[in-house]
Amino acid sequence: MQRKALKMFLHPGKEAEYKKRHDEIWPELADLLKSVGVQNYSIFLDPDNCVLFAYLEAEDLSLLDDLPQLPIMQKWWAYMADIMECNPDNSPKAVEIPSVFYLA
Template sequence: MRFAFRMVLKPGCEAEYEKRHREIWPEIVKLLRESGVSNYSIFFDKETNYLFAVQEQGGLSSQDLGSEPVIQKWWAYMADIMETNADKSPVSIPMKEFFYMP
């Protein structure tokens, strides 16, 4: 199942966001893969500061992953450069798929 969502990057934080994802913690990647997440991409719209993410999910939902300590630690690490909820999770707006061409 493909899942897409939108997040918001704080103005001026594009380079830092890219840097942190180039150096993503191996335990995050391991957990995502073990949970069935694959083909995960994040795109950036400079005009709006929106981050657009697409991933395939074959296991746990993103809500299930949110209870994992390493995910909570990552959220706290990223909170200074993204719009977040009270629990430090990124504000994520699910997006409906209208078209897919395999």
């Protein structure tokens, strides 16, 4: 299993809205993520600085490479753009976090 971690940046005051939107994640988006093997996907929030920490596992992380071109992903990004720091294409500004320790 391959693992991936990254951080994203929420606008202050949007914590409850971010949680609400993810509590109501679109079934077609959840299905898409599962279809490319995403498992154990978690997002945590540091309330002191509005930094989101995301962690996921997949058998082959390269299968995630085509997700940004899919309409449902672009629609989700547009939906989230008003509450997060985003790139010009509405994808969330994200910084990959390298693994430095793993206990299996």
